[in-house]
Amino acid sequence: MNLLNQIKEKVKKAFESCGFDANNTLVRLSDRPDISDYQSNGALPLAKTMRQNPRALAEQIAEKLRGDSFFETVSVDGPGFINMKVSNEVLGQNLFSILSGEKCGYERPDTPKTIVMDYGGPNVAKALHVGHLRPAIIGESIKRICRFVGDKVIADVHLGDWGKPMGLLITELQDRSPDLPYFDPNFTGDYPKEAPFTNKDLETMYPVASQHAKDDEAFATRAHENTKLLQDGHRGYRALWQHFIDLSVADIRKLYDELGVSFDLWRGESHVHERLWRMIERLRANGTLVKDQGAEIIPLGKSKNGNDLPPVIMVKSDGGVMYAATDIATIEERVDEFKPDAILYVVDARQGLHFEQVFLAADKIGIAPNVSLEHLGFGTLNGADNKPYKTRSGGVPTLRYLIDIAKEAALKKMESGEMGRDLTADEKTKISQIVGVSALKFADLINERIKNYIFDEDKLTSTEGKTGPYLLYAMVRMKSVLEKMGADKALAADDFVKITNPAERQLVLRLYALPDSVQTAYDNRTPHVIADYLFKLAQDFNLFYHDCPIKGADPQTQKSRLTLTKYTLHVAETVADLLGLQVPEKM
Ligand code: ARG
Numbered sequence: 266m267n268l269l270n271q272i273k274e275k276v277k278k279a280f281e282s283c284g285f286d287a288n289n290t291l292v293r294l295s296d297r298p299d300i301s302d303y304q305s306n307g308a309l310p311l312a313k314t315m316r317q318n319p320r321a322l323a324e325q326i327a328e329k330l331r332g333d334s335f336f337e338t339v340s341v342d343g344p345g346f347i348n349m350k351v352s353n354e355v356l357g358q359n360l361f362s363i364l365s366g367e368k369c370g371y372e373r374p375d376t377p378k379t380i381v382m383d384y385g386g387p388n389v390a391k392a393l394h395v396g397h398l399r400p401a402i403i404g405e406s407i408k409r410i411c412r413f414v415g416d417k418v419i420a421d422v423h424l425g426d427w428g429k430p431m432g433l434l435i436t437e438l439q440d441r442s443p444d445l446p447y448f449d450p451n452f453t454g455d456y457p458k459e460a461p462f463t464n465k466d467l468e469t470m471y472p473v474a475s476q477h478a479k480d481d482e483a484f485a486t487r488a489h490e491n492t493k494l495l496q497d498g499h500r501g502y503r504a505l506w507q508h509f510i511d512l513s514v515a516d517i518r519k520l521y522d523e524l525g526v527s528f529d530l531w532r533g534e535s536h537v538h539e540r541l542w543r544m545i546e547r548l549r550a551n552g553t554l555v556k557d558q559g560a561e562i563i564p565l566g567k568s569k570n571g572n573d574l575p576p577v578i579m580v581k582s583d584g585g586v587m588y589a590a591t592d593i594a595t596i597e598e599r600v601d602e603f604k605p606d607a608i609l610y611v612v613d614a615r616q617g618l619h620f621e622q623v624f625l626a627a628d629k630i631g632i633a634p635n636v637s638l639e640h641l642g643f644g645t646l647n648g649a650d651n652k653p654y655k656t657r658s659g660g661v662p663t664l665r666y667l668i669d670i671a672k673e674a675a676l677k678k679m680e681s682g683e684m685g686r687d688l689t690a691d692e693k694t695k696i697s698q699i700v701g702v703s704a705l706k707f708a709d710l711i712n713e714r715i716k717n718y719i720f721d722e723d724k725l726t727s728t729e730g731k732t733g734p735y736l737l738y739a740m741v742r743m744k745s746v747l748e749k750m751g752a753d754k755a756l757a758a759d760d761f762v763k764i765t766n767p768a769e770r771q772l773v774l775r776l777y778a779l780p781d782s783v784q785t786a787y788d789n790r791t792p793h794v795i796a797d798y799l800f801k802l803a804q805d806f807n808l809f810y811h812d813c814p815i816k817g818a819d820p821q822t823q824k825s826r827l828t829l830t831k832y833t834l835h836v837a838e839t840v841a842d843l844l845g846l847q848v849p850e851k852m
Pocket of ligand 1: 385592
């Protein structure tokens with residue numbers, strides 16, 4: 266049992282042996298580390314119901330706990346807080362029994378869930394850009410946290426592959442290469458396997474097509490019609506569109522691989538096309554759809570907060586379908602196929618209204634009873650001027666650009682000797698890639714998901730402060746200390762740490778505190794809690810490393826400190842993995 270749960274049991278028993286109701290012991294990590302490791306505030310509500318003095322009750326409970334050698338001290342403070350300090354023996358002796366497993370002491374309080382996650386949200390034929398960084402990184406981390414606590418997670422990239430952009434591209438191509446067989450209505454053979462263009466071509470063609478539609482009404486109308494034809498199954502357009510998808514997906518996958526982001530499903534919006542039309546038929550038949558200026562809508566009425574919500578348009582006046590309708594059909598599919606307890610959407614906070622509408626519509630038509638539909642919004646990445654981040658030349662940065670500046674910044678630091686002094690030129694090139702990507706990810710994850718943050722190119726790879734390199738350095742140091750001292754890295758049942766210094770104590774307590782951070786991050790879907798834990802762990806380790814010499818110490822102390830280093834590395838690696846951070850061997 267992990268330390269917090271052991272203490273909860275002990276306090277519960279103490280309440281009971283005093284004859285008190287033990288349902289509300291309120292045990293948690295102390296917020297006063299100067300006086301205690303753990304605290305119980307349960308005497309306060311107890312005193313209210315019993316109409317007694319809280320301090321007197323707390324004293325009675327504390328007296329029971331004092332009889333247990335598990336605790337070094339138990340005091341009653343303030344209005345009746347019970348403050349407990351765990352004995353150094355207990356702290357030093359339980360590393361193996363509590364921390365050695367994969368879960369580092371995490372124990373799930375409830376039953377595992379099945380969760381569908383929708384993150385990434387890339388669009389076919391459009392280069393991934395700055396807006397795709399956060400959903401990928403945050404989504405990946407939340408997925409890892411959910412899996413760590415025992416959930417079954419199905420991650421779906423939910424590719425944007427079905428709307429107007431597809432019609433725009435088809436129309437642009439039609440004008441540029443009218444002789445392609447895809448445009449020949451009499452063509453009955455097999456379409457070419459190879460696309461007559463590259464993904465780069467598509468990415469450059471798209472903005473041009475988009476501009477055309479703005480300047481030329483006839484073009485816009487054709488694009489519109491072509492979108493509809495594609496959706497209705499036009500053979501040539503479907504073949505063309507398949508090329509778009511194949512080329513795009515190959516490139517998108519490469520970028521996500523580089524970021525260490527992966528998906529179980531690569532479905533697109535198009536995937537639910539038929540289901541959506543069946544759904545529309547059903548909603549027409551049962552009178553849910555309302556005709557409104559030629560369109561068919563689901564009226565929503567008031568939101569949970571009481572404001573009027575615009576209706577969801579299920580069928581446009583031209584017979585086409587849009588983003589929200591697709592999302593609603595996708596909910597139905599996910600519920601049918603995976604029977605999830607929750608569907609999580611890691612999508613820009615600015616799509617809040619969209620999800621509010623979609624979730625309320627899903628509720629109205631009864632397709633997801635008892636499924637928790639959660640929009641996990643995130644803020645934007647801003648420049649120093651607090652406006653959306655731009656490239657040096659003022660454009661919208663692509664994801665490629667962001668990854669490259671992070672990698673280059675890391676390489677520059679290595680070349681100037683600020684980092685990686687002992688590395689060969691070859692190693693510098695390789696390791697700067699890992700450090701760059703981890704720096705980019707950590708700089709994002711350390712911020713609260715819902716807030717905007719300022720993307721600071723210069724700070725990204727700084728080795729000081731709350732940065733990726735700071736904690737990678739600490740972790741590399743753990744590895745190299747163990748390596749240099751020839752310490753056995755395997756965790757063993759007779760591992761023991763003799764605490765002789767406050768820095769050792771603080772570090773050990775931090776290790777035992779991981780489950781608490783995991784639970785908070787899981788409950789609130791907030792990876793920054795884990796990122797913050799890792800930063801503090803690195804800080805505690807650095808303090809320990811500074812205050813507690815290993816090399817010159819007597820053999821017993823040396824062994825104890827190496828053991829502590831070994832467990833710190835074990836926990837740190839587990840946590841880095843929850844964030845999706847890669848850690849180099851050297852740096
Ligand atoms: N492709 C969309 C965009 O670029 C994001 C998709 C988010 N997921 C969803 N189920 N709507 O905005």
